[in-house]
Amino acid sequence: MKNKRREFLMNVCPSVAMAFMGVTLLESCSSGGDDEADNGGGGNSNNQGYTVNGNTVVITLSHSTFATLNSNGWMNFTAQKMLILKIDASTYRAFTNSCPHQGVRTKWSYNSSQDKFKCGEHNNSYPTDCTTNGDAGGKLNCYTSSYSAGKLTVIKS
Numbered sequence: 534m535k536n537k538r539r540e541f542l543m544n545v546c547p548s549v550a551m552a553f554m555g556v557t558l559l560e561s562c563s564s565g566g567d568d569e570a571d572n573g574g575g576g577n578s579n580n581q582g583y584t585v586n587g588n589t590v591v592i593t594l595s596h597s598t599f600a601t602l603n604s605n606g607w608m609n610f611t612a613q614k615m616l617i618l619k620i621d622a623s624t625y626r627a628f629t630n631s632c633p634h635q636g637v638r639t640k641w642s643y644n645s646s647q648d649k650f651k652c653g654e655h656n657n658s659y660p661t662d663c664t665t666n667g668d669a670g671g672k673l674n675c676y677t678s679s680y681s682a683g684k685l686t687v688i689k690s
């Protein structure tokens with residue numbers, strides 16, 4: 534009976550149980566989920582390594598979501614509809630992932646020797662300098678971005 538009571542108390546809440554046993558704790562019971570969100574100062578938080586606040590996306594580059602960016606030097610960040618290109622460890626460029634030709638977003642590859650993104654829908658290629666027109670539909674639009682302390686801030690506009 535005594536053991537069952539102790540088991541019950543431990544299951545309910547360890548600090549309550551300890552109070553029963555004469556130990557005073559100031560710590561309150563918690564489900565443990567209260568402190569999980571890190572909203573980065575008011576942004577819409579998730580656990581995917583980035584926050585969104587209006588048009589501003591702040592990316593934690595070391596997060597596993599961006600492992601492809603680190604290993605391949607570029608990625609199609611489809612959740613935020615952008616292409617990201619790694620120039621070096623502290624220099625990145627971000628673009629819309631909407632193909633200038635007909636808006637296809639998911640058929641991108643990157644040709645490092647030409648420094649161009651290619652859209653496989655109709656095989657048109659686009660320079661990454663933010664100014665030069667590609668094979669069809671004009672230039673691939675860049676977003677304003679900046680790097681600081683492992684985070685890339687992109688302003689989608």
Ligand code: FES
Pocket residue numbers: 632633634635636637652653654655656657
């Ligand atoms: S939609 Fe991309 S090349 Fe046509």
